Amino acid sequence: MLGASKNPRLEIGDLALKELGKRLEKENLFEPTDAAVFFGDSDEKYEDPYFNGDGPERSGCNFCGSCMTGCRFNAKNTLDKNYLYFAQKLGVKIQPESEVVDVIPLGGNNDGGYKVVWKSSTSFFSRKKFINSKGIIFSGGVLGTVKLLLKLKKTSLPNLSDMVGKSILTNSESLIGVTTFDNSKTFSDGIAIGSILHTDEDTHLEPVRYGSGSGFWRLLMSPMVTGNNIFLRVLNIFIDVIKYPVQNFKVFTVWNWASRTQILLFMQTINSKLQFVRSSFGLKSTLQEGESPTAFIPGAQMLAKEYAKIVNGKPMVLLTETLFGAPTTAHILGGAVMGKNKNDGVIDKNNKVFGYKNMYVCDGSMISSNPGVNPSLSITAISESAINKIPAKKISQSIS
Structure with a gap:
């Protein structure tokens, strides 16, 4: 890509x-x-x-x-x-200049389905808004994703691994x-x-x-x-x-x-x-x-x-x-790294977050080892591999 x-x-x-x-x-x-x-x-x-x-x-x-x-x-x-x-060509709506401040499991369980709360990232005084989603992907870069996950572990997502924030590289x-x-x-x-x-x-x-x-x-x-x-x-x-x-x-x-x-x-x-x-x-x-x-x-x-x-x-x-x-x-890398289980990682080999369904991490925070060179192609390749494992929806448009 x-x-x-x-x-x-x-x-x-x-x-x-x-x-x-x-x-x-x-x-x-x-x-x-x-x-x-x-x-x-x-x-x-x-x-x-x-x-x-x-x-x-x-x-x-x-x-x-x-x-x-x-x-x-x-x-x-x-x-x-x-x-x-x-x-966008396939109909996705992009919401710019928005910061997610909370992710709340719907119905109080962990079987997928979340209330995503967000606010304007460019205004000091903005009203919080929300949208309900069947699944969620964290992709805010290390400084965005890890900061949010650390907050959510203390509040609405307590089942997140204790490895959140660790193995920063x-x-x-x-x-x-x-x-x-x-x-x-x-x-x-x-x-x-x-x-x-x-x-x-x-x-x-x-x-x-x-x-x-x-x-x-x-x-x-x-x-x-x-x-x-x-x-x-x-x-x-x-x-x-x-x-x-x-x-x-x-x-x-x-x-x-x-x-x-x-x-x-x-x-x-x-x-x-x-x-x-x-x-x-x-x-x-x-x-x-x-x-x-x-x-x-x-x-x-x-x-x-x-x-x-x-x-x-x-x-x-x-x-x-x-x-x-x-x-x-x-x-900057790590903070939500891969592991065999919840004790040594935040996500599994398919980028799925331990402890919650339909939740993924796809950015530099998933990288668990120092590559010694620019990691951008590694990040995109691993992310594409994870997304390819999600069953595709039937859509009206197609890309050759």
Whole structure:
């Protein structure tokens, strides 16, 4: 459904990653990524190339680099062009800007049938509304699904597994920006993530780009330093600024930050599990198992420094990582994981929620192990497998 295909075009950031692989004697472990983008001619429109013409019209990718902030040229395979498009085509009503606040079993039993209570997500003062449904699928992402399930376990769905909120995973990530001092280099051309280097069996590095003009992240960056506590790290920031005043000035004043900056996404398959619990301020994370995630990964910083040498740049990290040692992740997973029974999982191998009928979880919260790479295709494949096991309704329309 996502139509992933091999990226046909490597740009400066990708070629620099390939050179890094060569210097590490791992050039054979560099490859273009598979991306959910249509790579036709950018100045042409095409009849749906994925679903025998039943889907919407597409345009070819122009490699503008703005995939992360929203494709403006109809080339990225976003949900409104596949899953949501066909759902609406078959008569499904989509209720936007709505937040589910309660799920109540009808008749007070667990044999299927639920009252779903929702309110507007964009209004401070909105009246709650509800709809009755024979079944329900939780698909709000980890931060949406797990937060709601934790609330419901304490109220209307007490039979949910005690595993709700547990086995929260990340890709053991580190996000490092490298800003070049070479004005001839443009990092914003290409697709968001066009290549990957497997530095070892557990570690992967990807160059992430933003489209020209996307410079908000500049305000959140600081020099890449280390230290055992916040005072030492702040001291090291001042030392870096004093030691490299010209470089730091150029980084924070560079024209068109996105065009001059390559984000490096470092990921590992190392498992360290967190647990989400409810608090007065929303979700709170605690360590469940393994080593606590850290913002300071020596391997990531070493790779970033080598990459910076190749592109004549300076590595920078998010200020929250430097000050608080809090790691950043783009891939939060788990919290409603699969298990053999209610004691070791929230859902079974078919995504059915233990303890309730006609209830499913189909999003990143079902993933029970750290894949070490972008999990989007895994999430969609597992979700499709689960939905395919639900008996199909007879409908008046059909899709080829």
